[in-house]
Amino acid sequence: MLAAFTHTLEITLPVFLMVFLGLGLKRLGWIDAAFINTASSLVFRVTMPTLLFLSIIQADLDSALQPRLILYFVGFTLASFGLAWLWAIWRHPYVERGIFTQGACRANNGIVGLALAASQYGDYGLSVGGIMAGAVIVVYNVVSVIVLSVYSQDVPTDLRSLARNLAKNPLILSVVLAIPVALLGLDLPAWLLTSGGYLGSMSLPLGLICIGGTLSVTAFKRGSTIALDASLWKLVWVPLLGVLGALALGIRGPALGILFLFLGSPGAAASFVMAKAFKANDKLAANIIVITTFGSMFSLSLGLIVLKWLGLV
Template sequence: MELSTLFLQTLEITLPVFAMVFIGLGLKRARWIDAAFVSTASQLVFKATLPTLIFLSIIRADLGATLDPALLGFFALATLGSVLFCWGWATLRVPYRERGVYIQGAFRGNCGIVGLALAAGMYGDFGLSTGSLLLGVVILTYNAFSVIALVTYQEGQRADWRSILRHIATNPLILAVVVAVPVAATGWPLPGWLMTSGDYFASLTLPLALICIGATLSFGEIRRSGRLAVSASLLKMVTLPILATGAAWLAGFEGPALGVMFLFFASPTAAAAFVMAKAMGGNATLTANIIAMTTLMASITVTLGVFVLRASGLI
């Protein structure tokens, strides 16, 4: 296959996802949607439509093919490695009070929306089910490591682990995985009308969530991005995806499994990082700059990454 044809095929996978982000940006600038819409829609996605999408994708999956403990374990170790790498870099290059925010912004990806959407676009049902199972690992590791980083560099802050564990245990995405796995394992059938209604409801998830991401982008924040935001963004979108994906390949992963992991590693910084930084007294402005910059960078870095991996025959 010619490289030009392969590149066009890669664009067909990534462009629909990022087109929805820019549609959201356009709708916000045209004042067709506002902050209230984004807030309500984001809550709807997080609490209802995304858990439904995850539940349906898992119960339809062949767990023998998608439930891969080695993949889940490697992703957790890769996340830990990414945190330690960012921590070491921040210790050398970043002012003390900004290190926690920098570390979180550099490793915490938006896997639940952007990563899952790209996995679904590239691998269909396999991407959805594998990505949904990976989200359980993502939620546990990202929340724990973010709190550790932020607490370490914020004076007067203490980690309320009881509250953290409660939020993880009641997270709708975690609950969707916990409920779906035994249903899928036992093969318990659900009524056809319920599955169809669930599909209608779940189909709202990705376009609505991506539009909300676009509506929260701010070119003003990007223009105000300083050296730290640029550094964290390059770490998140270039350095870590290369290192983590390379490590996964050396560990023996290839094909769709490696592709899904790359898309999760290469996802832009999650909006949840802003909420946590603000709640714990960190530099919320720096976090917002990192989120905006990585989201715009993703349309280029993810596309190029997928193209290189496909051209190399690795995914």
Template sequence: MNLIVQTLTITAPVFVMLFVGAAIRRLGWIDAAFISTASSLVFRGTMPVLLFLSLLKADLSQLKLELVLYFALATLGAFFLAWAWAIYRCPREDRGVYVQGTFRGNNGIIGLALSSTLYGDYGMSLGGVLAAVAILLYNSLSAMILAFYSTEVKASPRSILLSIAQNPLIIGVLAGVPFAYWQIGLPDWLLVSAESFAHMTLPLALICIGGSLSLNALRAERDLALSATWMKVACLPLITTLGAVLYGFRGADLGVLFLNFASPTAAASFVMAQAIRANYELAAAIIVLTTLAAALTMNIGILVLQAIGWA
């Protein structure tokens, strides 16, 4: 029951900000131009700083090489499974948005918070390390798949690599790696300023997502969004968690892995889709539906694992 309450406590503010975005768009307080500008600010400014700070605070002393390696390989496996399913399921122009919405999770917020709630300091430390690994993998793979299916950029190996190298989120992650590895601190005044700037990321991104949503768009994208949701919160977490069980992970390690695999789609997927003029309405619909569904599936999953005695 505590986990159910905690999950709802974390996911409810997400929906509130989505509704705020939808409401103020309907009232005319924001328009398409604001959404485009704000999304660009998040993509180029606030989110790279947030990712940099996330890595800066990661406790790499808690690094478990075997567990992190499994998480990375499972993430790659989920990415390629999602891609294969997208080739069968999606029109070509929507495949990049569908794939990133299906395989990338909200590890840094929902996954980390629930790991901490369930497993205390150990869950926070391990979840923080996995979130740092996820940041690098998710953004690199998402930049690649979006560039590959982009109608704006010719999909050649050079253009895809250039798109990844120039992606502000990737730059923010790579800039944070040496600070995390060598435990380099920042002056307090700079850290406070950076945190204030980064704190705009989630509310601004969610307002943009809410402002982009409409009933017509949800109806138009319903089938693809439901398919991506089923993959994100049910199929892929089941496959990757069973793989972890077969590998031998148990207890808190298995629980933290599951919570990271089962997290709903991150708001960054909308920001990246918007930045390259992809189908951001599909991205928004996937975020909304996976967040709603994960409030149920994450609780069922962890309760089953605990009942069996594995977590």
């Protein structure tokens, strides 16, 4: 048990220390909102797509491309959105239901989940996680737009704009481009791979620092009952139900570990951006992100300890 605890801390602490570094740098005034916005855009548009592309083309697709795991992950994500939506209808005010549903299910897989998967399973975790992240990005965007538009009185649903934005999403494009390159076994020049490696390696530390820079301790202290409820769904019920379902299907080992890390990752910063775009309660969205970011340090560590102790990952 002690060995499992120590190993779990070795996985989670480096990731969350980078988040706290970003928080500290922001409070010291060494980075500001302009830097965070620019760096976040760079990660989203350039470095993260490069990292995903390289991780897929350099992976052994026979092991990294796991249809059963990916289909289960996408299917359970859709099911969890549905369950959280029903819970919101039963428990929460009409105007907050969209924010609650998104916050309860939308995870920061592109940065935190991928960083944890890479920390735990190395290149294998990066490859499998990259494909999973690419697949679920579409689900997150489509379902979030639907659930937010239902409760928005100002922004109509525009499926054409949604389709256009998805088609231009750099993370989706990088995965779509990488899979045929990997399947055809195309060899890219060594100098290009090296330069791409330099660029891609910036993604995780820079992205984690930006997440830390956007966190607010004040927002954490102002956490409402709705935010706490959504955070409980995000950190406890969604990963717990997801792991139990995976076990019922016979998913074990590293695949189960990566699935747990992705399902248990904190709320995505994109949920705050979408809340503002739909003129919804963006402060509630921010509270959920802050609470789940801090809380996931403990929930992920505890979950990994239990899974390792049971010999499931």
